[in-house]
Amino acid sequence: MKSTGESPDAKRAKIHEKPSADALLSVKKSKKRTISIAVCASMLENLKGEGSKHRVIAQIARAAAIFRVNEVIVVDDAYKNPGFDSSKDSNLFQLILEYLDCPQYLRKSLFPMCLELKHIGVAPPLDASHHVRMEDEVPYREGIVTRVSLGSVWLDVGLHEDIKIESRAEVKQGLRVTVNMTEKSIVGPDTPRKKDGLYWGYRTRVAKSISEVIALCPFEKGYDMTIGTSERGESILELEALGKFRHLLIVFGGPKGLEHALEQDKALTQVKEPKNVFDKYLNTCPLQGSRTIRTEEAVLISLSALQKYFWCS
Numbered sequence: 108m109k110s111t112g113e114s115p116d117a118k119r120a121k122i123h124e125k126p127s128a129d130a131l132l133s134v135k136k137s138k139k140r141t142i143s144i145a146v147c148a149s150m151l152e153n154l155k156g157e158g159s160k161h162r163v164i165a166q167i168a169r170a171a172a173i174f175r176v177n178e179v180i181v182v183d184d185a186y187k188n189p190g191f192d193s194s195k196d197s198n199l200f201q202l203i204l205e206y207l208d209c210p211q212y213l214r215k216s217l218f219p220m221c222l223e224l225k226h227i228g229v230a231p232p233l234d235a236s237h238h239v240r241m242e243d244e245v246p247y248r249e250g251i252v253t254r255v256s257l258g259s260v261w262l263d264v265g266l267h268e269d270i271k272i273e274s275r276a277e278v279k280q281g282l283r284v285t286v287n288m289t290e291k292s293i294v295g296p297d298t299p300r301k302k303d304g305l306y307w308g309y310r311t312r313v314a315k316s317i318s319e320v321i322a323l324c325p326f327e328k329g330y331d332m333t334i335g336t337s338e339r340g341e342s343i344l345e346l347e348a349l350g351k352f353r354h355l356l357i358v359f360g361g362p363k364g365l366e367h368a369l370e371q372d373k374a375l376t377q378v379k380e381p382k383n384v385f386d387k388y389l390n391t392c393p394l395q396g397s398r399t400i401r402t403e404e405a406v407l408i409s410l411s412a413l414q415k416y417f418w419c420s
């Protein structure tokens with residue numbers, strides 16, 4: 108191909124000049140839609156060796172960023188195996204997910220070094236769109252409040268110097284906030300998505316059971332489409348459409364599958380089969396050649412197989 112002599116940055120800017128019809132549709136849809144995934148903490152159970160849990164959690168975090176997942180829920184599916192403390196793993200899971208979602212320039216302030224972060228070096232970065240570089244001219248930046256005085260707030264937003272904004276918002280030193288760089292104002296963490304269709308990372312929470320995952324949905328009116336995943340589900344090849352949704356939830360089990368997590372769920376004792384808990388119960392990898400698909404693999408496979416329904420239905 109003939110070289111145009113343009114710098115890579117100029118080429119990139121040109122590509123972004125005219126978004127394709129597909130990209131425009133996705134941006135429009137992502138303003139109104141959210142995607143949540145729930146993963147059972149027991150998926151970490153058999154992982155031994157330094158940094159092995161960190162590596163697997165990072166795979167979940169990367170899958171979430173790649174597919175524009177807005178919420179990652181860790182299900183503390185109490186396993187009765189001796190020596191397995193599920194809440195310890197759930198807390199580690201949430202910590203690593205939050206650490207990786209946080210822009211690099213804020214990590215030192217927000218995550219003091221601790222034993223749980225000792226092996227974080229094995230985790231590849233998310234490189235998500237809210238992880239902006241110093242030289243990027245962007246409409247929003249994540250920041251931390253460094254000083255508050257008489258209606259003025261100073262923020263570290265990853266630039267050479269802190270920026271000063273006038274704000275009546277009740278903010279305290281050390282708080283993480285989202286900043287509109289044009290209007291010089293503090294906005295809600297969902298504003299970049301809702302107003303501009305930008306992917307702005309995921310929020311996290313730990314739930315004690317699958318029923319709690321669904322009951323404590325942070326989005327208005329709750330999840331209106333839920334999908335359980337299993338090799339015993341309906342083949343995705345038979346799925347003609349997913350239907351319209353605003354808040355989609357996809358749930359993944361641990362080594363013993365979703366059936367096990369549901370058996371432990373005290374609020375669902377009447378429910379005999381997982382397919383009765385979710386709107387859809389899907390096998391996203393029919394004809395699998397390996398006897399088992401690990402949860403971290405299932406997350407990538409399922410999000411990839413379902414992606415066309417996220418933005419095109």
Ligand SMILES: C[S@@+](CC[C@H](N)C(=O)[O-])C[C@H]1O[C@@H](n2cnc3c(N)ncnc32)[C@H](O)[C@@H]1O
Pocket residue numbers: 336337338339358359360361362363364365389390391392393395399400401402405409
């Ligand atoms: C190691 S698998 C669980 C295997 C377990 N023996 C069972 O019978 O379900 C862990 C999780 O990966 C997901 N998974 C595995 N295979 C899948 C498939 N073919 N389609 C969709 N999800 C799958 C499910 O969420 C499952 O709970």
